[in-house]
Amino acid sequence: MSKVNNKVSVFAPASIGNVSVGFDVLGVAVKPVDGTLLGDVVSVEASERDELIVIGEFANKLPGEPKDNIVWHCLQLFNQALIARDLPVQTVTLTLEKKMPVGSGLGSSACSVVAALAALNAYYRDNYQVSFEQEAMLRMMGEMEAKISGSLHYDNVAPCYYGGMQLMVPDSEIITRQLPQFGDCFYVMAYPGIEVSTKAAREVLPEHYSRAELISFGQNLATFVDACHRHDKQQAFSVVRDIVAEPYRQHLLPGFEQACQYLNAQGCLAVGISGSGPTLFCVTDSEQQANEFANWLKENYLQTLTSGECEGFVHVCRVDEQGACQLAQ
Numbered sequence: 001m002s003k004v005n006n007k008v009s010v011f012a013p014a015s016i017g018n019v020s021v022g023f024d025v026l027g028v029a030v031k032p033v034d035g036t037l038l039g040d041v042v043s044v045e046a047s048e049r050d051e052l053i054v055i056g057e058f059a060n061k062l063p064g065e066p067k068d069n070i071v072w073h074c075l076q077l078f079n080q081a082l083i084a085r086d087l088p089v090q091t092v093t094l095t096l097e098k099k100m101p102v103g104s105g106l107g108s109s110a111c112s113v114v115a116a117l118a119a120l121n122a123y124y125r126d127n128y129q130v131s132f133e134q135e136a137m138l139r140m141m142g143e144m145e146a147k148i149s150g151s152l153h154y155d156n157v158a159p160c161y162y163g164g165m166q167l168m169v170p171d172s173e174i175i176t177r178q179l180p181q182f183g184d185c186f187y188v189m190a191y192p193g194i195e196v197s198t199k200a201a202r203e204v205l206p207e208h209y210s211r212a213e214l215i216s217f218g219q220n221l222a223t224f225v226d227a228c229h230r231h232d233k234q235q236a237f238s239v240v241r242d243i244v245a246e247p248y249r250q251h252l253l254p255g256f257e258q259a260c261q262y263l264n265a266q267g268c269l270a271v272g273i274s275g276s277g278p279t280l281f282c283v284t285d286s287e288q289q290a291n292e293f294a295n296w297l298k299e300n301y302l303q304t305l306t307s308g309e310c311e312g313f314v315h316v317c318r319v320d321e322q323g324a325c326q327l328a329q
């Protein structure tokens with residue numbers, strides 16, 4: 001029988017929302033090839049009363065009051081779900097290690113939400129033999145992400161939780177389906193070190209799109225999905241184009257247009273805005289090219305703040321097939 005009050009820690013990875021071709025309905029989890037943990041970690045352990053401790057490189061970018069942290073809201077939501085099933089609620093200390101910059105386009109809030117809810121579920125499973133199904137967990141994650149960004153979209157939480165590339169389907173029982181991926185591809189992720197809020201980046205989008213845009217969007221996404229299933233890499237990345245958001249958001253991203261011009265001229269498979277930005281993602285199937293792109297982006301896409309500091313970074317990544325995972329204690 002498992003020992004009661006084991007501490008549980010869960011890591012949840014960064015993700016690319018939209019992947020240009022699937023606004024709000026496509027997302028892919030990524031992990032740096034050098035083994036860096038690009039994502040958040042949440043730990044849960046027994047305590048006399050509920051509390052949240054926030055540590056880590058980006059802890060100072062979050063609201064000072066722990067109760068304004070989305071991780072605290074995750075605890076409230078999880079407890080409500082236990083109560084709804086007539087299950088006893090335990091008091092816990094949550095520790096969020098905030099390793100992800102906020103407003104980055106790397107799915108930072110999704111990392112916190114997924115790590116918190118998955119860690120609570122694992123804590124109750126390991127210590128009290130109580131847990132929720134994955135679909136119920138994903139629904140809670142979507143609800144928390146909506147609370148932060150102002151609208152319900154699963155394109156960060158689904159890949160962050162399940163791993164791989166996820167396509168959201170309009171079926172509330174299933175929510176998402178995994179798309180086959182190209183194992184030889186590298187995703188170069190360049191976070192310039194400035195903040196773009198998802199809410200603000202949604203407000204710049206038009207209310208309406210033309211019939212021609214609608215047709216191109218549907219055709220590109222359908223072609224992409226078909227090509228993934230046929231393992232046709234060239235066809236898949238040839239339609240990774242953003243009609244919905246990029247034309248209206250790129251002015252929020254200094255140097256984005258020039259970076260796209262350069263990377264396209266060098267023959268990358270695709271380049272676009274990760275989520276709502278400002279992170280840029282670029283795809284290639286050559287490791288040498290991935291490293292060259294990473295060096296170029298370090299020199300040309302990272303921003304120096306007025307303080308003279310640069311908080312940006314670049315990582316050469318692969319698709320993270322695992323998603324959220326429990327860490328050994």
Ligand SMILES: Nc1ncnc2c1ncn2[C@@H]1O[C@H](COP(=O)(O)OP(=O)(O)OP(=O)(O)O)[C@@H](O)[C@H]1O
Nearest residue numbers: 069070102103104105106107108109112197198275
């Ligand atoms: N644990 C948390 N992690 C991230 N943001 C949080 C957290 N708790 C509260 N917040 C607040 O939620 C908002 C998150 O904003 P936003 O959705 O733009 O960021 P993001 O999740 O990093 O974006 P993206 O999904 O593009 O990476 C910020 O105002 C931030 O202060």
Ligand SMILES: N[C@@H](CCO)C(=O)O
Nearest residue numbers: 017024155202275276
């Ligand atoms: N798909 C959403 C969130 C991405 O992180 C957007 O682009 O606004």
